[in-house]
Amino acid sequence: MGSSRAAKHSKTTATLWFFLAIGLACPRATAWGIRQGKEFFPLSASASRVTMAGSSVVYHSLMWCCSILPRWRITCYKGWTSAHFASAASYTTFHENWKVKSSKDSRHRVTKLWHVGLFRNRVFYCTSSAGAWEVPLTSERYGVQRLPFSHVSDKDLAFFEHTVPGRVITDPDMLKPFNVDWLKMVRGCSKVLLKPRISGEVSEILRYCNERNLAVTPQGGNTGLVGGSVPVFDEIILSTALMNQVISFNGVSGILVCQAGCILETLNQYVEEQEFIMPLDLGAKGSCHIGGNVATNAGGIRLLRYGSLRGTVLGLEAVLANGRVLNCLTSLRKDNTGYDLKQLFIGSEGTLGVITAVSILCPRKPKAANVAFLGCGSFAHVLETFKVCKGMLGEILSAYEFLDDECMKLVQKHLKLNNPLTGEGSPFYVLIETSGSNAGHDEEKLNNFLEQVISSGLVIAGTLATDETKIKALWALRERITEALTHDGYVYKYDISLPVEKLYDLVCDTRARLGKSAKNVVGYGHLGDGNLHLNITADSYQQTLLNAIEPFVYEWTAKYQGSISAEHGLGFKKKQHIYYSKPDEAVELMQKVKAMLDPRGILNPYKTLPTQGSH
Numbered sequence: 001m002g003s004s005r006a007a008k009h010s011k012t013t014a015t016l017w018f019f020l021a022i023g024l025a026c027p028r029a030t031a032w033g034i035r036q037g038k039e040f041f042p043l044s045a046s047a048s049r050v051t052m053a054g055s056s057v058v059y060h061s062l063m064w065c066c067s068i069l070p071r072w073r074i075t076c077y078k079g080w081t082s083a084h085f086a087s088a089a090s091y092t093t094f095h096e097n098w099k100v101k102s103s104k105d106s107r108h109r110v111t112k113l114w115h116v117g118l119f120r121n122r123v124f125y126c127t128s129s130a131g132a133w134e135v136p137l138t139s140e141r142y143g144v145q146r147l148p149f150s151h152v153s154d155k156d157l158a159f160f161e162h163t164v165p166g167r168v169i170t171d172p173d174m175l176k177p178f179n180v181d182w183l184k185m186v187r188g189c190s191k192v193l194l195k196p197r198i199s200g201e202v203s204e205i206l207r208y209c210n211e212r213n214l215a216v217t218p219q220g221g222n223t224g225l226v227g228g229s230v231p232v233f234d235e236i237i238l239s240t241a242l243m244n245q246v247i248s249f250n251g252v253s254g255i256l257v258c259q260a261g262c263i264l265e266t267l268n269q270y271v272e273e274q275e276f277i278m279p280l281d282l283g284a285k286g287s288c289h290i291g292g293n294v295a296t297n298a299g300g301i302r303l304l305r306y307g308s309l310r311g312t313v314l315g316l317e318a319v320l321a322n323g324r325v326l327n328c329l330t331s332l333r334k335d336n337t338g339y340d341l342k343q344l345f346i347g348s349e350g351t352l353g354v355i356t357a358v359s360i361l362c363p364r365k366p367k368a369a370n371v372a373f374l375g376c377g378s379f380a381h382v383l384e385t386f387k388v389c390k391g392m393l394g395e396i397l398s399a400y401e402f403l404d405d406e407c408m409k410l411v412q413k414h415l416k417l418n419n420p421l422t423g424e425g426s427p428f429y430v431l432i433e434t435s436g437s438n439a440g441h442d443e444e445k446l447n448n449f450l451e452q453v454i455s456s457g458l459v460i461a462g463t464l465a466t467d468e469t470k471i472k473a474l475w476a477l478r479e480r481i482t483e484a485l486t487h488d489g490y491v492y493k494y495d496i497s498l499p500v501e502k503l504y505d506l507v508c509d510t511r512a513r514l515g516k517s518a519k520n521v522v523g524y525g526h527l528g529d530g531n532l533h534l535n536i537t538a539d540s541y542q543q544t545l546l547n548a549i550e551p552f553v554y555e556w557t558a559k560y561q562g563s564i565s566a567e568h569g570l571g572f573k574k575k576q577h578i579y580y581s582k583p584d585e586a587v588e589l590m591q592k593v594k595a596m597l598d599p600r601g602i603l604n605p606y607k608t609l610p611t612q613g614s615h
């Protein structure tokens, strides 16, 4: 009797383990297949979708069964999360990997596939090797002292539940991805995530938090690269994910008014249907929110042509720390009535107010786009090519990006992308995009330019793309470098503005200084804007390596009157270094502005401005 029960028990256990293995293996293998650029090995795309759906059902049934066995639950959960995070950059990648034709269709498919899990509304793909649970707490790694904010009580939770019913997240497992940044380098331990839908709810939340002295971290798509979007301690995370409505679009002026949580790529698709485009574009477009873009004053690849958000954002609505709603959501191109307050919030990284809506000027969608991918023998030739390019392409030039050969090797190695230029490879690559209203005219200009730079020896190899698929493939080589770097190990990231002629010297000097102590030292960026992304990788975080890099990189940048943060902001990681780029008086004034708008300092504490008295 006893032995038959034992046999039955072990049979049940074995069956459960069998399903558990399938539940874990299928999503992992599917995710792996997608990452590898295969539809699903060895299955087809539709089979992989069925597998994914099936494994999801199996998984959730198991979750239910295992809820009585906490140890199992944790194991299962880890399997699920690591397979189901989707990356910022990956959304765009899916388009290519799934060979999707219409953008609308692709959105539907991706949503169907990736939003079945626990992280609804998240498109976030775990690209680095470390899991969220392995990232050291920011407060411990950097030795930060918690400021005397209140702790969230049950009474507070009851208030939040009343204000945003059903949109208060307190499950520690569900909170994990919101506590860790995209690079998996900083981690907080927030116990509450709030998801308001309208500015009135944001106002209620902030008014209450201000009164209760509760700290708040605004969060958009959580793709920021300087540790600004996640808490340092237990700050309440205020997510704009559900504030995703377009308010209006004017087809004559191209002015778009929308809520802050709209995803950049979704907005671009929306305005494209009406023959316009968003004035900014960046590798994280599939996940970042327009509010996050404005809060960081994101640059990206269209800045060369359409200028910074400081020019294209016409108005915004922000909720102040005390809950007051500042409605500067004007749609006027000209408005000189007093100080331009919206500028205070652009680039303020969530420290002065929560941006809840923006009004933004969209340019017309160009009728023709061409991309040339060229190889240059030296950085001097990259610069000379830029000079010729500006002269010969003038008004149709929309991007001039560069990468060094080390970057090319990383995207080849980690993402299996192909170098489109045959031969031995070039020390530098340049991506030039033109966009204009007359295809024939643009092509003629581009051909003349190419003839000139090839015959003069400035360019040693090149390829030209006019159709969308090839254009996307060429752009992927540049846009996915950030992603490739995360596969290479721990990344020390620097986003520097410098006079263009000095841009690559910093990479060479850093490489020479670090020698073999770094795994890779690479340089790429928006050359047309004088913006270098210097990245150093190592197998793991090493304080000695960091000491060799900093303050060297900052001192070098200051020596040539550069900026230590060109477009990513200061966030948590760079805030102490602000003095390399701003005089004491300017920082002091910033601190006064912060104290005036947020006297209790509840908005995104520990970010952007240096700790008082630390200089």
Ligand SMILES: Cc1cc2nc3c(=O)[nH]c(=O)nc-3n(C[C@H](O)[C@H](O)[C@H](O)COP(=O)(O)OP(=O)(O)OC[C@H]3O[C@@H](n4cnc5c(N)ncnc54)[C@H](O)[C@@H]3O)c2cc1C
Pocket: 088, 089, 182, 217, 218, 219, 220, 221, 222, 223, 224, 225, 228, 229, 230, 240, 260, 281, 282, 283, 284, 287, 288, 289, 290, 291, 292, 293, 294, 295, 296, 297, 298, 299, 300, 301, 349, 350, 351, 353, 354, 355, 356, 479, 482, 483, 567, 568, 571, 604, 607
């Ligand atoms: C692959 C990749 C490529 C990238 N390429 C570029 C690039 O080319 N150019 C560039 O500039 N950046 C780039 N970034 C960085 C990042 O995508 C941008 O900084 C982006 O603007 C952040 O938007 P987000 O919605 O993800 O904001 P989050 O990461 O969620 O937040 C960023 C900061 O803004 C604050 N914030 C967010 N939303 C609000 C709001 N509504 N109100 C107030 N404060 C808010 C947060 O508190 C935080 O301090 C890249 C990132 C990745 C991962």
